[in-house]
Amino acid sequence: MGGIKAKTRCHIVQRLTPSVLQTKALSIGYKNGGKTPKVIADQLNLQLNAGEFVCLVGPNGVGKSTLLRSVTGLQPKLDGEILMSGQRLETYHPRELAGQVSVVLTSPISVGAMRVDELTAMGRFPFTGLFDRMTDHDWEVVRETLRVVGVEKLSNRYIHTLSDGERQKVMIARALAQEPRLLVLDEPTAYLDLPGRVVVMNLLHDLASGHDKAVLTSTHDLDLALRHADRIWLMDDAGQIIQGAPEDLVLNGSFAQTFNRAGVRFDPLSGTFETQNSGSKSVFLEGVGPEVVWTRRALHRAGFAVDEEWIPGSPRVCVMPQNDIITWQVEFEGQTKTFTTIYDLLQILPK
């Protein structure tokens, strides 16, 4: 009963203030004890609404963690305003703030002999008294949270017996058990394998769209961010943040501009990063289907520019699917050779 009541009340609050997090002319960085503070970024005007999943992306070391730590109150801001549900962050009592925002930090926790339900129940700390007496409602929230995250079967397992992906889900469950309006995660996919990353990003998207949370996560998985985020906060070396739907940022070139550097190129067609070909050697490639896509990747890696038209004197590669067998035919310096693997093909091309 208590849960339903609390939920209804929560919804009313959210209707009143759709903006969960807002920053006005925010300046973040470090105070160096009296000396001039080191400013990481300033004049940040950001907004994050309930039901929205935002990915904070940017090159290493631009200050993504600093921003996340600042908006969660872990690190004092330098200047400007941070508004949590319309109220200034520093006016919150720590307990009240804990009911507004909860976090999943980068570094994996090192606690061993603790069960999943115990760890998740720690999310109820802001609501329990000095001796942490859990009410039935508290346990109800813990159970519901474990179910939403999809780890209810693990509830009696010890943390140290879980896989990295499972543990990360439990950390998300703990954060959710705090019943925050805003969930902030610092690189939650960093230690996970690829399927694990997809699962976590899916989960975060569901928490935003299906459970009306505002979710803010930093990540280095750009392709996943592009696929899952409702909005991207793109942070560059100068500490400026461009906001927008992922697709908008790709199409207007912001993405490429932020991440391009020597030897790497963002390809707006595939939405991935590619090694820039060194240009001098070129190859003509013809054919259709997935074989051509993968052959092109192999040729790129080997340092060839793949041309759309044949330039006399350069090798000519032709992909020829015949029934079930794929063969690659190469015409080069007057000779024609046929291969059955890309590996063999690369061996004979001029280095």
Next chain:
Amino acid sequence: MNQTLNSPAGHQTKRLWLFGLFLLLILALLLLSLAFGSVSIPLKDIWGALIGREGVRESWVYIIQNSRLPRVLTAALAGIALSASGLQMQTMFRNPLADPFILGINSGASLGVAIAILGSGFVGGLFLPALNLGGEFSLVLAASFGAGLVLALILLVGRWVQNPTTLLILGLMFGHATSALVSLLVYFSAPERIQAYSVWSFGSFSGVNWTQLTVMSIVILAGVGLMALLPKGLNALLLGEDYARTMGLNVGLLRLIVLLSASVLSGVVTAFCGPIGFIGVAVPHIARNLFKTSNHKILIPAIILIGAAVSMAASLIAQLPGSQLVLPINVVTSLFGAPFVVWVVLKRKRGATSFNV
């Protein structure tokens, strides 16, 4: 219903059994400690000697009331205090090797005692003129003074040093600096004074009289009482200070209380019994392994029982029942305890204790 989620039925029963077992063990150790020593007193006469009943040999009454009972109580209290201090330090620094003395409390106490014993040789009649080498109470004062000074320093530094690792390194460095001063004093001292200092540094549960025991138990009660307020905070610290902060805890206050409790507990034991190693680092590990939990709501009562039992056992062994010899307590804790902890640590599964190292 919430009970099942809180702790599966099997765990709960097993834990109750363990608590019961340790209570019995403590009772047994108490009886054995009263019965055995340089003279053996029959078990049936122990109660009589305790309450001073007519007809029990007077020497037995004296031995039990003024030697063995205070000794075994001192051992139990010291064990509790060191374990409680060690647990808090390990949790706060999230380091399995942390012990009650990691912040240099014992170094401070050692320096105090070293100055009292060795330094009095240099300043002649100026410093502690009435000090005779066996004067236990002067040593207690000197050790308390040294430990208190370090405690004040820790609390002061702990207020503005935010990073626990920095605090840890400062503690270590302070310990080294103090040890150097002690070495300097030892280097220039007469052999008999060095001997007296060495005896103190071996640690001993004997020679704590009833007045001192009263003081000691009040301080330990206060320290353990402070810790008893903290299971939630200590649990939160297991995840790190950042997580604790985002869960709405006042980490600064929490840290101050932990430092105060842990330092007072280790300081008082060092003052009365000398620097006793090993118990503080080992008992929390034994508790986590036996009770299979990092939850301080269970660990706190667990280390109180285990700490008392381990310390009483060490004290009993140190008396070498049946012989006139008494071993230094540090020799016993390390010689018998170290192999045991090696066994515990090797036996555990990966990460089965609180910290994955």
